[in-house]
Amino acid sequence: MAAPAALQRSVVSPAGRHTASLIFLHGSGDTGQGARAWIKQILNQDMAFQHIKVIYPTAPARPYTPMKGAFSTVWFDRYKISNDCPEHIESIDSMCQGLTDLINDEIKNGIAKNRILIGGFSMGGGMAMHLAYRFHQDLAGVFALSSFLNKDSAVYQALKRNESVLPELFQCHGTADELVLYSWGEETNKMLKSLGVSTSLHTFPNLNHELSRTEIEKLKTWILEKLPVEGAKTNK
DSSP states (O other): OOOOOOOOEEEEOOSSOOOEEEEEEOOTTOOHHHHHHHHHHHHTSOOOOSSEEEEEEOOOEEEEGGGTTEEEEOSSOBSSSOSSSOBOHHHHHHHHHHHHHHHHHHHHTTOOGGGEEEEEETHHHHHHHHIIIIIOTTSSEEEEESOOOOTTOHHHHHHHTOOSOOOEEEEEEETTOSSSOHHHHHHHHHHHHHTTOOEEEEEETTOOSSOOHHHHHHHHHHHHHHSOOOOSOOOO
16 A cells, blocks of 8 residues: 655754654644744754754645635644634544654654654644644653644543553743634643643743744753753663
8 A cells, every 4th residue: 555645844953963853843834844944033043952853844735624625734624723613533643644654764763752752833733732642652742832622632532541651741822822822722731731641831921823932942941851862872
């Protein structure tokens, strides 16, 4: 059976020996290249590390219901941009397969699964939560920036049946966000915490649906806590 086409990606290579990987999923309508450039503009340099490869994949274009069916680079479809409607689970699960292939590529390169982080901005963060908490609970951690899960998310259903240790969640959200309301992010955080996820929620007053330098610096600190530089030991 033919495998789905590999996702296009923009990659920031580590300066030194590659011992960990970070996958950053862009927001709806963006690209991997676009997300990388946005972060580079905010930091005045790439988000780069000594030992961590940073991968920015691009979602394939597909019809997107909130845009009246116009094609857009989105990780999955939504019936509407709201936390109070069903999830478009078919498109979510299909993309989980494509992103699993990306994770497996890193494992084939000798990176242990507990040395891989996944997260993203807006829809990218929602996608990362589905991928990690439903299918890859042995990843190093998850981050979600200005993101949310729907009220009856399949993520919540999966975690109700779960007994294993779960990846930590690092969440950031601006209080002035008018597209993905702060309360949606807060509710997501509370739900995941109640289901056994170790979570943090960093609140940014007056920040709209966007990224800030302070937020990315906080994220970088957390990334290095989760994926510290390894000593000279090799991956077993």
